Amino acid sequence: MAPKNKNPNGENVVPEVQQKKTQALILKSSDGEEFSISKSAAGLSVAIKNMMEDDCAGGVIPLPLVDGGTLARVITYLNKHAEDGASDEDKRKFDEEFLSGMEVDVLCDVALAGNYLDIRGLFHDVCQRIVNGMKNKSVEWVRKTFRIESDFTAEEEEQIKKEYAWAWEGVDSDAD
Amino acid sequence: MGNSGELLAPWPEDIIREILHRLPVKSLVRFSSINNSWRKLLLSNQSFVYSHLKHATNNNVNRLTCVLIYSDCYPDNLPTFLQSEDDLAHHNLGRRDILVKLKNTALHTPLHLRQDFLVVGCCNGIICLYRKGLFPWNPALRECRALPTWAD
Structure with missing residues:
Protein backbone atom coordinates (compact mmCIF):
# COMPACT_ATOMS: atom_id res chain seq x y z
CA MET A 1 0.00 0.00 0.00
CA ALA A 2 1.38 3.44 -0.93
CA PRO A 3 2.14 5.81 1.96
CA LYS A 4 -0.72 8.23 2.49
CA ASN A 5 1.25 11.39 1.85
CA LYS A 6 2.90 10.30 -1.43
CA ASN A 7 1.28 10.49 -4.83
CA PRO A 8 1.65 7.58 -7.30
CA ASN A 9 4.97 9.05 -8.49
CA GLY A 10 6.38 8.97 -4.99
CA GLU A 11 6.28 12.76 -4.54
CA ASN A 12 5.26 14.28 -1.24
CA VAL A 13 1.78 15.78 -1.30
CA VAL A 14 -0.35 17.52 1.30
CA PRO A 15 -2.91 14.98 2.53
CA GLU A 16 -6.33 15.66 1.03
CA VAL A 17 -8.02 16.25 4.37
CA GLN A 18 -5.49 18.89 5.35
CA GLN A 19 -5.80 20.50 1.94
CA LYS A 20 -9.56 20.83 2.36
CA LYS A 21 -9.17 22.41 5.79
CA THR A 22 -6.69 25.02 4.74
CA GLN A 23 -8.17 26.02 1.44
CA ALA A 24 -10.88 28.62 1.38
CA LEU A 25 -13.40 29.71 -1.17
CA ILE A 26 -15.59 32.75 -1.63
CA LEU A 27 -19.38 32.66 -1.54
CA LYS A 28 -21.16 35.64 -3.07
CA SER A 29 -24.67 36.59 -1.93
CA SER A 30 -27.51 37.93 -4.10
CA ASP A 31 -26.74 41.46 -2.91
CA GLY A 32 -23.04 41.17 -3.77
CA GLU A 33 -21.54 40.49 -0.33
CA GLU A 34 -18.57 38.13 -0.37
CA PHE A 35 -17.80 35.63 2.39
CA SER A 36 -14.72 33.49 2.82
CA ILE A 37 -15.35 29.96 4.05
CA SER A 38 -13.17 26.87 4.42
CA LYS A 39 -13.83 24.09 1.94
CA SER A 40 -14.54 21.66 4.74
CA ALA A 41 -17.33 23.90 6.08
CA ALA A 42 -18.68 24.71 2.62
CA GLY A 43 -18.68 20.99 1.74
CA LEU A 44 -21.41 20.39 4.36
CA SER A 45 -23.72 21.94 1.78
CA VAL A 46 -24.37 19.28 -0.86
CA ALA A 47 -25.11 21.97 -3.45
CA ILE A 48 -21.82 23.84 -2.84
CA LYS A 49 -19.93 20.53 -2.73
CA ASN A 50 -21.31 19.68 -6.17
CA MET A 51 -20.33 23.12 -7.46
CA MET A 52 -16.80 22.62 -6.08
CA GLU A 53 -16.57 19.23 -7.79
CA ASP A 54 -17.77 20.81 -11.02
CA ASP A 55 -14.63 22.92 -10.81
CA CYS A 56 -16.05 26.21 -9.66
CA ALA A 57 -13.54 25.86 -6.84
CA GLY A 58 -10.95 28.17 -8.33
CA GLY A 59 -13.17 31.22 -8.21
CA VAL A 60 -16.11 32.73 -6.48
CA ILE A 61 -19.36 30.77 -6.06
CA PRO A 62 -22.35 33.03 -6.70
CA LEU A 63 -25.50 32.25 -4.71
CA PRO A 64 -28.15 34.41 -6.38
CA LEU A 65 -31.01 33.14 -4.17
CA VAL A 66 -29.43 33.92 -0.78
CA ASP A 67 -29.08 37.44 0.60
CA GLY A 68 -26.06 38.55 2.62
CA GLY A 69 -27.72 38.51 6.04
CA THR A 70 -29.04 34.99 5.55
CA LEU A 71 -25.75 33.75 4.06
CA ALA A 72 -23.87 35.09 7.09
CA ARG A 73 -26.17 33.03 9.35
CA VAL A 74 -25.76 29.91 7.23
CA ILE A 75 -21.97 30.29 7.28
CA THR A 76 -21.98 30.64 11.07
CA TYR A 77 -23.88 27.33 11.20
CA LEU A 78 -21.56 25.58 8.72
CA ASN A 79 -18.42 26.78 10.52
CA LYS A 80 -19.68 25.38 13.83
CA HIS A 81 -20.60 22.06 12.28
CA ALA A 82 -17.21 21.76 10.55
CA GLU A 83 -15.27 22.75 13.69
CA ASP A 84 -12.59 20.30 14.79
CA GLY A 85 -13.40 18.73 18.12
CA ALA A 86 -16.98 20.04 18.34
CA SER A 87 -18.95 17.18 19.90
CA ASP A 88 -22.52 16.35 18.90
CA GLU A 89 -23.61 17.82 22.23
CA ASP A 90 -21.74 21.10 21.46
CA LYS A 91 -23.42 21.27 18.06
CA ARG A 92 -26.84 20.56 19.53
CA LYS A 93 -26.42 23.36 22.09
CA PHE A 94 -25.16 25.68 19.38
CA ASP A 95 -28.14 24.89 17.12
CA GLU A 96 -30.56 25.56 19.97
CA GLU A 97 -29.06 29.00 20.71
CA PHE A 98 -28.51 29.78 17.05
CA LEU A 99 -32.19 29.30 16.18
CA SER A 100 -33.83 30.48 19.40
CA GLY A 101 -33.28 34.18 18.73
CA MET A 102 -34.74 34.16 15.21
CA GLU A 103 -38.12 35.59 14.27
CA VAL A 104 -40.32 33.46 12.05
CA ASP A 105 -39.54 35.41 8.84
CA VAL A 106 -35.79 35.04 9.48
CA LEU A 107 -36.31 31.33 10.16
CA CYS A 108 -38.10 31.05 6.84
CA ASP A 109 -35.24 32.75 4.97
CA VAL A 110 -32.77 30.36 6.62
CA ALA A 111 -35.01 27.37 5.81
CA LEU A 112 -35.17 28.48 2.18
CA ALA A 113 -31.36 28.82 2.05
CA GLY A 114 -30.93 25.45 3.76
CA ASN A 115 -33.21 23.88 1.17
CA TYR A 116 -31.51 25.59 -1.79
CA LEU A 117 -27.98 24.81 -0.55
CA ASP A 118 -29.06 21.28 0.41
CA ILE A 119 -28.01 21.40 4.07
CA ARG A 120 -30.53 18.84 5.31
CA GLY A 121 -29.80 19.13 9.04
CA LEU A 122 -30.25 22.90 9.02
CA PHE A 123 -33.38 22.72 6.83
CA HIS A 124 -35.10 20.16 9.05
CA ASP A 125 -34.14 21.90 12.31
CA VAL A 126 -35.43 25.25 11.08
CA CYS A 127 -38.69 23.76 9.80
CA GLN A 128 -39.22 21.99 13.12
CA ARG A 129 -38.59 25.30 14.89
CA ILE A 130 -41.24 27.02 12.77
CA VAL A 131 -43.66 24.14 13.47
CA ASN A 132 -43.06 24.34 17.24
CA GLY A 133 -43.80 28.05 17.18
CA MET A 134 -46.88 27.64 15.03
CA LYS A 135 -48.72 24.50 16.15
CA ASN A 136 -50.63 26.09 19.04
CA LYS A 137 -51.23 29.41 17.30
CA SER A 138 -54.55 30.83 16.23
CA VAL A 139 -55.81 30.91 12.66
CA GLU A 140 -55.46 34.72 12.72
CA TRP A 141 -51.78 34.44 13.74
CA VAL A 142 -51.01 32.11 10.83
CA ARG A 143 -52.84 34.36 8.36
CA LYS A 144 -50.90 37.39 9.56
CA THR A 145 -47.51 35.64 9.73
CA PHE A 146 -47.77 33.92 6.35
CA ARG A 147 -49.60 36.88 4.75
CA ILE A 148 -52.65 34.86 3.72
CA GLU A 149 -56.06 36.37 2.98
CA SER A 150 -59.20 34.57 4.08
CA ASP A 151 -61.77 33.91 1.36
CA PHE A 152 -64.38 32.51 3.75
CA THR A 153 -67.47 34.37 4.84
CA ALA A 154 -67.84 34.85 8.59
CA GLU A 155 -70.64 32.25 8.51
CA GLU A 156 -68.49 29.63 6.73
CA GLU A 157 -65.67 30.16 9.18
CA GLU A 158 -68.04 29.86 12.11
CA GLN A 159 -69.43 26.62 10.63
CA ILE A 160 -65.94 24.99 10.48
CA LYS A 161 -65.19 26.17 13.98
CA LYS A 162 -68.44 24.65 15.21
CA GLU A 163 -67.83 21.35 13.44
CA TYR A 164 -64.34 20.93 14.88
CA ALA A 165 -64.64 22.91 18.12
CA TRP A 166 -62.09 20.61 19.86
CA ALA A 167 -59.34 21.82 17.49
CA TRP A 168 -59.72 25.32 18.99
CA GLU A 169 -59.08 24.14 22.56
CA GLY A 170 -55.79 25.22 24.13
CA VAL A 171 -54.81 27.77 21.47
CA ASP A 172 -52.12 30.28 22.53
CA SER A 173 -53.01 33.91 22.85
CA ASP A 174 -51.73 35.91 19.86
CA ALA A 175 -49.84 38.18 22.22
CA ASP A 176 -47.38 35.38 23.13
CA MET B 1 -48.75 22.93 -3.26
CA ASN B 60 -42.28 10.69 14.82
CA VAL B 61 -40.88 8.60 17.64
CA ASN B 62 -44.36 8.46 19.15
CA ARG B 63 -45.67 6.50 16.17
CA LEU B 64 -49.05 7.99 15.48
CA THR B 65 -50.48 4.73 14.17
CA CYS B 66 -50.23 3.22 17.64
CA VAL B 67 -53.60 2.57 19.27
CA LEU B 68 -54.37 2.36 22.94
CA ILE B 69 -56.90 -0.34 23.62
CA TYR B 70 -58.43 -1.14 26.98
CA SER B 71 -59.30 -4.79 26.96
CA ASP B 72 -61.40 -6.87 29.31
CA CYS B 73 -59.69 -10.06 28.33
CA TYR B 74 -56.19 -8.73 28.85
CA PRO B 75 -54.67 -9.65 32.23
CA ASP B 76 -55.46 -7.13 35.00
CA ASN B 77 -57.47 -5.05 32.52
CA LEU B 78 -54.36 -3.08 31.67
CA PRO B 79 -54.51 -0.77 28.68
CA THR B 80 -52.43 -2.16 25.86
CA PHE B 81 -50.88 -0.75 22.72
CA LEU B 82 -51.68 -2.47 19.48
CA GLN B 83 -49.99 -1.55 16.26
CA SER B 84 -50.30 -4.57 14.04
CA GLU B 85 -51.44 -8.13 13.65
CA ASP B 86 -48.09 -9.15 15.14
CA ASP B 87 -49.01 -7.35 18.36
CA LEU B 88 -52.22 -9.34 18.61
CA ALA B 89 -50.26 -12.57 18.17
CA HIS B 90 -47.74 -11.37 20.74
CA HIS B 91 -50.47 -10.95 23.33
CA ASN B 92 -51.84 -14.32 22.34
CA LEU B 93 -55.11 -12.73 21.31
CA GLY B 94 -57.30 -13.23 18.32
CA ARG B 95 -59.06 -10.21 16.85
CA ARG B 96 -62.42 -11.39 18.10
CA ASP B 97 -61.15 -11.79 21.65
CA ILE B 98 -60.65 -8.12 21.99
CA LEU B 99 -63.49 -6.33 23.61
CA VAL B 100 -62.87 -2.65 23.64
CA LYS B 101 -64.33 -0.52 26.32
CA LEU B 102 -63.96 2.82 24.65
CA LYS B 103 -65.42 4.70 27.60
CA ASN B 104 -62.30 3.68 29.52
CA THR B 105 -59.76 4.76 26.95
CA ALA B 106 -57.91 8.02 26.96
CA LEU B 107 -58.94 8.55 23.35
CA HIS B 108 -61.68 10.97 22.46
CA THR B 109 -64.64 9.05 21.20
CA PRO B 110 -67.99 10.12 19.87
CA LEU B 111 -70.61 9.71 22.56
CA HIS B 112 -72.61 7.12 20.68
CA LEU B 113 -69.50 4.89 20.61
CA ARG B 114 -69.16 4.70 24.36
CA GLN B 115 -70.05 1.08 24.54
CA ASP B 116 -68.42 -2.25 23.80
CA PHE B 117 -67.02 -2.81 20.36
CA LEU B 118 -64.98 -5.47 18.65
CA VAL B 119 -61.84 -4.34 16.87
CA VAL B 120 -61.91 -5.74 13.37
CA GLY B 121 -58.52 -4.30 12.52
CA CYS B 122 -56.57 -1.11 12.05
CA CYS B 123 -54.70 0.43 9.18
CA ASN B 124 -53.10 3.85 8.59
CA GLY B 125 -54.47 5.20 11.86
CA ILE B 126 -58.05 4.19 11.08
CA ILE B 127 -59.60 1.59 13.37
CA CYS B 128 -62.42 -0.57 12.14
CA LEU B 129 -64.91 -1.35 14.92
CA TYR B 130 -67.80 -3.79 14.89
CA ARG B 131 -71.09 -3.72 16.74
CA LYS B 132 -74.09 -4.80 14.69
CA GLY B 133 -72.35 -3.11 11.78
CA LEU B 134 -68.95 -1.74 10.81
CA PHE B 135 -67.69 1.59 12.10
CA PRO B 136 -64.44 2.99 10.69
CA TRP B 137 -63.13 5.36 13.34
CA ASN B 138 -60.46 8.03 12.92
CA PRO B 139 -59.35 8.97 16.46
CA ALA B 140 -57.10 11.79 15.22
CA LEU B 141 -60.00 13.54 13.49
CA ARG B 142 -62.46 12.26 16.10
CA GLU B 143 -64.72 11.05 13.36
CA CYS B 144 -66.64 7.80 13.17
CA ARG B 145 -69.02 6.65 10.46
CA ALA B 146 -71.35 3.72 10.14
CA LEU B 147 -70.88 1.68 6.98
CA PRO B 148 -74.10 0.58 5.31
CA THR B 149 -75.10 -2.98 6.18
CA TRP B 150 -76.06 -5.68 3.65
CA ALA B 151 -79.71 -5.07 4.46
CA ASP B 152 -79.41 -1.40 3.47
Missing part, protein backbone atom coordinates in the same frame (compact mmCIF):
# COMPACT_ATOMS: atom_id res chain seq x y z
CA GLY B 2 -48.49 20.71 -6.31
CA ASN B 3 -51.77 18.89 -5.93
CA SER B 4 -53.99 21.74 -4.88
CA GLY B 5 -53.11 23.82 -7.94
CA GLU B 6 -53.39 26.98 -5.85
CA LEU B 7 -50.86 28.99 -3.95
CA LEU B 8 -51.21 28.38 -0.22
CA ALA B 9 -49.23 31.44 0.82
CA PRO B 10 -46.80 33.91 -0.69
CA TRP B 11 -44.01 31.74 0.77
CA PRO B 12 -41.80 29.11 -0.88
CA GLU B 13 -43.78 25.96 -1.41
CA ASP B 14 -41.03 23.61 -0.22
CA ILE B 15 -41.10 25.23 3.19
CA ILE B 16 -44.90 25.34 3.50
CA ARG B 17 -45.06 21.67 2.52
CA GLU B 18 -42.35 20.68 5.01
CA ILE B 19 -44.10 22.63 7.78
CA LEU B 20 -47.57 21.21 7.06
CA HIS B 21 -46.24 17.66 7.07
CA ARG B 22 -44.82 18.20 10.53
CA LEU B 23 -47.87 19.79 12.17
CA PRO B 24 -50.12 17.66 14.40
CA VAL B 25 -53.59 16.80 13.10
CA LYS B 26 -55.25 19.10 15.64
CA SER B 27 -53.38 22.13 14.25
CA LEU B 28 -54.14 21.09 10.67
CA VAL B 29 -57.86 20.82 11.43
CA ARG B 30 -57.83 24.32 12.94
CA PHE B 31 -55.78 25.71 10.03
CA SER B 32 -58.28 24.26 7.57
CA SER B 33 -60.27 27.41 8.31
CA ILE B 34 -57.47 29.70 7.02
CA ASN B 35 -58.89 29.81 3.50
CA ASN B 36 -60.34 27.57 0.80
CA SER B 37 -56.95 26.40 -0.56
CA TRP B 38 -55.85 25.25 2.89
CA ARG B 39 -59.21 23.65 3.53
CA LYS B 40 -59.11 21.66 0.29
CA LEU B 41 -55.54 20.53 0.89
CA LEU B 42 -55.79 19.67 4.57
CA LEU B 43 -59.17 17.99 4.69
CA SER B 44 -59.76 16.47 1.28
CA ASN B 45 -56.49 16.02 -0.60
CA GLN B 46 -55.75 12.30 -0.41
CA SER B 47 -52.14 12.54 -1.45
CA PHE B 48 -51.49 15.16 1.24
CA VAL B 49 -53.17 12.98 3.86
CA TYR B 50 -51.08 10.02 2.74
CA SER B 51 -47.78 11.91 2.72
CA HIS B 52 -48.59 13.45 6.14
CA LEU B 53 -49.18 9.99 7.57
CA LYS B 54 -46.01 8.66 5.94
CA HIS B 55 -44.00 11.58 7.29
CA ALA B 56 -45.48 11.11 10.76
CA THR B 57 -44.80 7.38 10.93
CA ASN B 58 -41.26 7.77 9.53
CA ASN B 59 -40.21 10.69 11.68
Whole structure:
Protein backbone atom coordinates (compact mmCIF):
# COMPACT_ATOMS: atom_id res chain seq x y z
CA MET A 1 0.00 0.00 0.00
CA ALA A 2 1.38 3.44 -0.93
CA PRO A 3 2.14 5.81 1.96
CA LYS A 4 -0.72 8.23 2.49
CA ASN A 5 1.25 11.39 1.85
CA LYS A 6 2.90 10.30 -1.43
CA ASN A 7 1.28 10.49 -4.83
CA PRO A 8 1.65 7.58 -7.30
CA ASN A 9 4.97 9.05 -8.49
CA GLY A 10 6.38 8.97 -4.99
CA GLU A 11 6.28 12.76 -4.54
CA ASN A 12 5.26 14.28 -1.24
CA VAL A 13 1.78 15.78 -1.30
CA VAL A 14 -0.35 17.52 1.30
CA PRO A 15 -2.91 14.98 2.53
CA GLU A 16 -6.33 15.66 1.03
CA VAL A 17 -8.02 16.25 4.37
CA GLN A 18 -5.49 18.89 5.35
CA GLN A 19 -5.80 20.50 1.94
CA LYS A 20 -9.56 20.83 2.36
CA LYS A 21 -9.17 22.41 5.79
CA THR A 22 -6.69 25.02 4.74
CA GLN A 23 -8.17 26.02 1.44
CA ALA A 24 -10.88 28.62 1.38
CA LEU A 25 -13.40 29.71 -1.17
CA ILE A 26 -15.59 32.75 -1.63
CA LEU A 27 -19.38 32.66 -1.54
CA LYS A 28 -21.16 35.64 -3.07
CA SER A 29 -24.67 36.59 -1.93
CA SER A 30 -27.51 37.93 -4.10
CA ASP A 31 -26.74 41.46 -2.91
CA GLY A 32 -23.04 41.17 -3.77
CA GLU A 33 -21.54 40.49 -0.33
CA GLU A 34 -18.57 38.13 -0.37
CA PHE A 35 -17.80 35.63 2.39
CA SER A 36 -14.72 33.49 2.82
CA ILE A 37 -15.35 29.96 4.05
CA SER A 38 -13.17 26.87 4.42
CA LYS A 39 -13.83 24.09 1.94
CA SER A 40 -14.54 21.66 4.74
CA ALA A 41 -17.33 23.90 6.08
CA ALA A 42 -18.68 24.71 2.62
CA GLY A 43 -18.68 20.99 1.74
CA LEU A 44 -21.41 20.39 4.36
CA SER A 45 -23.72 21.94 1.78
CA VAL A 46 -24.37 19.28 -0.86
CA ALA A 47 -25.11 21.97 -3.45
CA ILE A 48 -21.82 23.84 -2.84
CA LYS A 49 -19.93 20.53 -2.73
CA ASN A 50 -21.31 19.68 -6.17
CA MET A 51 -20.33 23.12 -7.46
CA MET A 52 -16.80 22.62 -6.08
CA GLU A 53 -16.57 19.23 -7.79
CA ASP A 54 -17.77 20.81 -11.02
CA ASP A 55 -14.63 22.92 -10.81
CA CYS A 56 -16.05 26.21 -9.66
CA ALA A 57 -13.54 25.86 -6.84
CA GLY A 58 -10.95 28.17 -8.33
CA GLY A 59 -13.17 31.22 -8.21
CA VAL A 60 -16.11 32.73 -6.48
CA ILE A 61 -19.36 30.77 -6.06
CA PRO A 62 -22.35 33.03 -6.70
CA LEU A 63 -25.50 32.25 -4.71
CA PRO A 64 -28.15 34.41 -6.38
CA LEU A 65 -31.01 33.14 -4.17
CA VAL A 66 -29.43 33.92 -0.78
CA ASP A 67 -29.08 37.44 0.60
CA GLY A 68 -26.06 38.55 2.62
CA GLY A 69 -27.72 38.51 6.04
CA THR A 70 -29.04 34.99 5.55
CA LEU A 71 -25.75 33.75 4.06
CA ALA A 72 -23.87 35.09 7.09
CA ARG A 73 -26.17 33.03 9.35
CA VAL A 74 -25.76 29.91 7.23
CA ILE A 75 -21.97 30.29 7.28
CA THR A 76 -21.98 30.64 11.07
CA TYR A 77 -23.88 27.33 11.20
CA LEU A 78 -21.56 25.58 8.72
CA ASN A 79 -18.42 26.78 10.52
CA LYS A 80 -19.68 25.38 13.83
CA HIS A 81 -20.60 22.06 12.28
CA ALA A 82 -17.21 21.76 10.55
CA GLU A 83 -15.27 22.75 13.69
CA ASP A 84 -12.59 20.30 14.79
CA GLY A 85 -13.40 18.73 18.12
CA ALA A 86 -16.98 20.04 18.34
CA SER A 87 -18.95 17.18 19.90
CA ASP A 88 -22.52 16.35 18.90
CA GLU A 89 -23.61 17.82 22.23
CA ASP A 90 -21.74 21.10 21.46
CA LYS A 91 -23.42 21.27 18.06
CA ARG A 92 -26.84 20.56 19.53
CA LYS A 93 -26.42 23.36 22.09
CA PHE A 94 -25.16 25.68 19.38
CA ASP A 95 -28.14 24.89 17.12
CA GLU A 96 -30.56 25.56 19.97
CA GLU A 97 -29.06 29.00 20.71
CA PHE A 98 -28.51 29.78 17.05
CA LEU A 99 -32.19 29.30 16.18
CA SER A 100 -33.83 30.48 19.40
CA GLY A 101 -33.28 34.18 18.73
CA MET A 102 -34.74 34.16 15.21
CA GLU A 103 -38.12 35.59 14.27
CA VAL A 104 -40.32 33.46 12.05
CA ASP A 105 -39.54 35.41 8.84
CA VAL A 106 -35.79 35.04 9.48
CA LEU A 107 -36.31 31.33 10.16
CA CYS A 108 -38.10 31.05 6.84
CA ASP A 109 -35.24 32.75 4.97
CA VAL A 110 -32.77 30.36 6.62
CA ALA A 111 -35.01 27.37 5.81
CA LEU A 112 -35.17 28.48 2.18
CA ALA A 113 -31.36 28.82 2.05
CA GLY A 114 -30.93 25.45 3.76
CA ASN A 115 -33.21 23.88 1.17
CA TYR A 116 -31.51 25.59 -1.79
CA LEU A 117 -27.98 24.81 -0.55
CA ASP A 118 -29.06 21.28 0.41
CA ILE A 119 -28.01 21.40 4.07
CA ARG A 120 -30.53 18.84 5.31
CA GLY A 121 -29.80 19.13 9.04
CA LEU A 122 -30.25 22.90 9.02
CA PHE A 123 -33.38 22.72 6.83
CA HIS A 124 -35.10 20.16 9.05
CA ASP A 125 -34.14 21.90 12.31
CA VAL A 126 -35.43 25.25 11.08
CA CYS A 127 -38.69 23.76 9.80
CA GLN A 128 -39.22 21.99 13.12
CA ARG A 129 -38.59 25.30 14.89
CA ILE A 130 -41.24 27.02 12.77
CA VAL A 131 -43.66 24.14 13.47
CA ASN A 132 -43.06 24.34 17.24
CA GLY A 133 -43.80 28.05 17.18
CA MET A 134 -46.88 27.64 15.03
CA LYS A 135 -48.72 24.50 16.15
CA ASN A 136 -50.63 26.09 19.04
CA LYS A 137 -51.23 29.41 17.30
CA SER A 138 -54.55 30.83 16.23
CA VAL A 139 -55.81 30.91 12.66
CA GLU A 140 -55.46 34.72 12.72
CA TRP A 141 -51.78 34.44 13.74
CA VAL A 142 -51.01 32.11 10.83
CA ARG A 143 -52.84 34.36 8.36
CA LYS A 144 -50.90 37.39 9.56
CA THR A 145 -47.51 35.64 9.73
CA PHE A 146 -47.77 33.92 6.35
CA ARG A 147 -49.60 36.88 4.75
CA ILE A 148 -52.65 34.86 3.72
CA GLU A 149 -56.06 36.37 2.98
CA SER A 150 -59.20 34.57 4.08
CA ASP A 151 -61.77 33.91 1.36
CA PHE A 152 -64.38 32.51 3.75
CA THR A 153 -67.47 34.37 4.84
CA ALA A 154 -67.84 34.85 8.59
CA GLU A 155 -70.64 32.25 8.51
CA GLU A 156 -68.49 29.63 6.73
CA GLU A 157 -65.67 30.16 9.18
CA GLU A 158 -68.04 29.86 12.11
CA GLN A 159 -69.43 26.62 10.63
CA ILE A 160 -65.94 24.99 10.48
CA LYS A 161 -65.19 26.17 13.98
CA LYS A 162 -68.44 24.65 15.21
CA GLU A 163 -67.83 21.35 13.44
CA TYR A 164 -64.34 20.93 14.88
CA ALA A 165 -64.64 22.91 18.12
CA TRP A 166 -62.09 20.61 19.86
CA ALA A 167 -59.34 21.82 17.49
CA TRP A 168 -59.72 25.32 18.99
CA GLU A 169 -59.08 24.14 22.56
CA GLY A 170 -55.79 25.22 24.13
CA VAL A 171 -54.81 27.77 21.47
CA ASP A 172 -52.12 30.28 22.53
CA SER A 173 -53.01 33.91 22.85
CA ASP A 174 -51.73 35.91 19.86
CA ALA A 175 -49.84 38.18 22.22
CA ASP A 176 -47.38 35.38 23.13
CA MET B 1 -48.75 22.93 -3.26
CA GLY B 2 -48.49 20.71 -6.31
CA ASN B 3 -51.77 18.89 -5.93
CA SER B 4 -53.99 21.74 -4.88
CA GLY B 5 -53.11 23.82 -7.94
CA GLU B 6 -53.39 26.98 -5.85
CA LEU B 7 -50.86 28.99 -3.95
CA LEU B 8 -51.21 28.38 -0.22
CA ALA B 9 -49.23 31.44 0.82
CA PRO B 10 -46.80 33.91 -0.69
CA TRP B 11 -44.01 31.74 0.77
CA PRO B 12 -41.80 29.11 -0.88
CA GLU B 13 -43.78 25.96 -1.41
CA ASP B 14 -41.03 23.61 -0.22
CA ILE B 15 -41.10 25.23 3.19
CA ILE B 16 -44.90 25.34 3.50
CA ARG B 17 -45.06 21.67 2.52
CA GLU B 18 -42.35 20.68 5.01
CA ILE B 19 -44.10 22.63 7.78
CA LEU B 20 -47.57 21.21 7.06
CA HIS B 21 -46.24 17.66 7.07
CA ARG B 22 -44.82 18.20 10.53
CA LEU B 23 -47.87 19.79 12.17
CA PRO B 24 -50.12 17.66 14.40
CA VAL B 25 -53.59 16.80 13.10
CA LYS B 26 -55.25 19.10 15.64
CA SER B 27 -53.38 22.13 14.25
CA LEU B 28 -54.14 21.09 10.67
CA VAL B 29 -57.86 20.82 11.43
CA ARG B 30 -57.83 24.32 12.94
CA PHE B 31 -55.78 25.71 10.03
CA SER B 32 -58.28 24.26 7.57
CA SER B 33 -60.27 27.41 8.31
CA ILE B 34 -57.47 29.70 7.02
CA ASN B 35 -58.89 29.81 3.50
CA ASN B 36 -60.34 27.57 0.80
CA SER B 37 -56.95 26.40 -0.56
CA TRP B 38 -55.85 25.25 2.89
CA ARG B 39 -59.21 23.65 3.53
CA LYS B 40 -59.11 21.66 0.29
CA LEU B 41 -55.54 20.53 0.89
CA LEU B 42 -55.79 19.67 4.57
CA LEU B 43 -59.17 17.99 4.69
CA SER B 44 -59.76 16.47 1.28
CA ASN B 45 -56.49 16.02 -0.60
CA GLN B 46 -55.75 12.30 -0.41
CA SER B 47 -52.14 12.54 -1.45
CA PHE B 48 -51.49 15.16 1.24
CA VAL B 49 -53.17 12.98 3.86
CA TYR B 50 -51.08 10.02 2.74
CA SER B 51 -47.78 11.91 2.72
CA HIS B 52 -48.59 13.45 6.14
CA LEU B 53 -49.18 9.99 7.57
CA LYS B 54 -46.01 8.66 5.94
CA HIS B 55 -44.00 11.58 7.29
CA ALA B 56 -45.48 11.11 10.76
CA THR B 57 -44.80 7.38 10.93
CA ASN B 58 -41.26 7.77 9.53
CA ASN B 59 -40.21 10.69 11.68
CA ASN B 60 -42.28 10.69 14.82
CA VAL B 61 -40.88 8.60 17.64
CA ASN B 62 -44.36 8.46 19.15
CA ARG B 63 -45.67 6.50 16.17
CA LEU B 64 -49.05 7.99 15.48
CA THR B 65 -50.48 4.73 14.17
CA CYS B 66 -50.23 3.22 17.64
CA VAL B 67 -53.60 2.57 19.27
CA LEU B 68 -54.37 2.36 22.94
CA ILE B 69 -56.90 -0.34 23.62
CA TYR B 70 -58.43 -1.14 26.98
CA SER B 71 -59.30 -4.79 26.96
CA ASP B 72 -61.40 -6.87 29.31
CA CYS B 73 -59.69 -10.06 28.33
CA TYR B 74 -56.19 -8.73 28.85
CA PRO B 75 -54.67 -9.65 32.23
CA ASP B 76 -55.46 -7.13 35.00
CA ASN B 77 -57.47 -5.05 32.52
CA LEU B 78 -54.36 -3.08 31.67
CA PRO B 79 -54.51 -0.77 28.68
CA THR B 80 -52.43 -2.16 25.86
CA PHE B 81 -50.88 -0.75 22.72
CA LEU B 82 -51.68 -2.47 19.48
CA GLN B 83 -49.99 -1.55 16.26
CA SER B 84 -50.30 -4.57 14.04
CA GLU B 85 -51.44 -8.13 13.65
CA ASP B 86 -48.09 -9.15 15.14
CA ASP B 87 -49.01 -7.35 18.36
CA LEU B 88 -52.22 -9.34 18.61
CA ALA B 89 -50.26 -12.57 18.17
CA HIS B 90 -47.74 -11.37 20.74
CA HIS B 91 -50.47 -10.95 23.33
CA ASN B 92 -51.84 -14.32 22.34
CA LEU B 93 -55.11 -12.73 21.31
CA GLY B 94 -57.30 -13.23 18.32
CA ARG B 95 -59.06 -10.21 16.85
CA ARG B 96 -62.42 -11.39 18.10
CA ASP B 97 -61.15 -11.79 21.65
CA ILE B 98 -60.65 -8.12 21.99
CA LEU B 99 -63.49 -6.33 23.61
CA VAL B 100 -62.87 -2.65 23.64
CA LYS B 101 -64.33 -0.52 26.32
CA LEU B 102 -63.96 2.82 24.65
CA LYS B 103 -65.42 4.70 27.60
CA ASN B 104 -62.30 3.68 29.52
CA THR B 105 -59.76 4.76 26.95
CA ALA B 106 -57.91 8.02 26.96
CA LEU B 107 -58.94 8.55 23.35
CA HIS B 108 -61.68 10.97 22.46
CA THR B 109 -64.64 9.05 21.20
CA PRO B 110 -67.99 10.12 19.87
CA LEU B 111 -70.61 9.71 22.56
CA HIS B 112 -72.61 7.12 20.68
CA LEU B 113 -69.50 4.89 20.61
CA ARG B 114 -69.16 4.70 24.36
CA GLN B 115 -70.05 1.08 24.54
CA ASP B 116 -68.42 -2.25 23.80
CA PHE B 117 -67.02 -2.81 20.36
CA LEU B 118 -64.98 -5.47 18.65
CA VAL B 119 -61.84 -4.34 16.87
CA VAL B 120 -61.91 -5.74 13.37
CA GLY B 121 -58.52 -4.30 12.52
CA CYS B 122 -56.57 -1.11 12.05
CA CYS B 123 -54.70 0.43 9.18
CA ASN B 124 -53.10 3.85 8.59
CA GLY B 125 -54.47 5.20 11.86
CA ILE B 126 -58.05 4.19 11.08
CA ILE B 127 -59.60 1.59 13.37
CA CYS B 128 -62.42 -0.57 12.14
CA LEU B 129 -64.91 -1.35 14.92
CA TYR B 130 -67.80 -3.79 14.89
CA ARG B 131 -71.09 -3.72 16.74
CA LYS B 132 -74.09 -4.80 14.69
CA GLY B 133 -72.35 -3.11 11.78
CA LEU B 134 -68.95 -1.74 10.81
CA PHE B 135 -67.69 1.59 12.10
CA PRO B 136 -64.44 2.99 10.69
CA TRP B 137 -63.13 5.36 13.34
CA ASN B 138 -60.46 8.03 12.92
CA PRO B 139 -59.35 8.97 16.46
CA ALA B 140 -57.10 11.79 15.22
CA LEU B 141 -60.00 13.54 13.49
CA ARG B 142 -62.46 12.26 16.10
CA GLU B 143 -64.72 11.05 13.36
CA CYS B 144 -66.64 7.80 13.17
CA ARG B 145 -69.02 6.65 10.46
CA ALA B 146 -71.35 3.72 10.14
CA LEU B 147 -70.88 1.68 6.98
CA PRO B 148 -74.10 0.58 5.31
CA THR B 149 -75.10 -2.98 6.18
CA TRP B 150 -76.06 -5.68 3.65
CA ALA B 151 -79.71 -5.07 4.46
CA ASP B 152 -79.41 -1.40 3.47
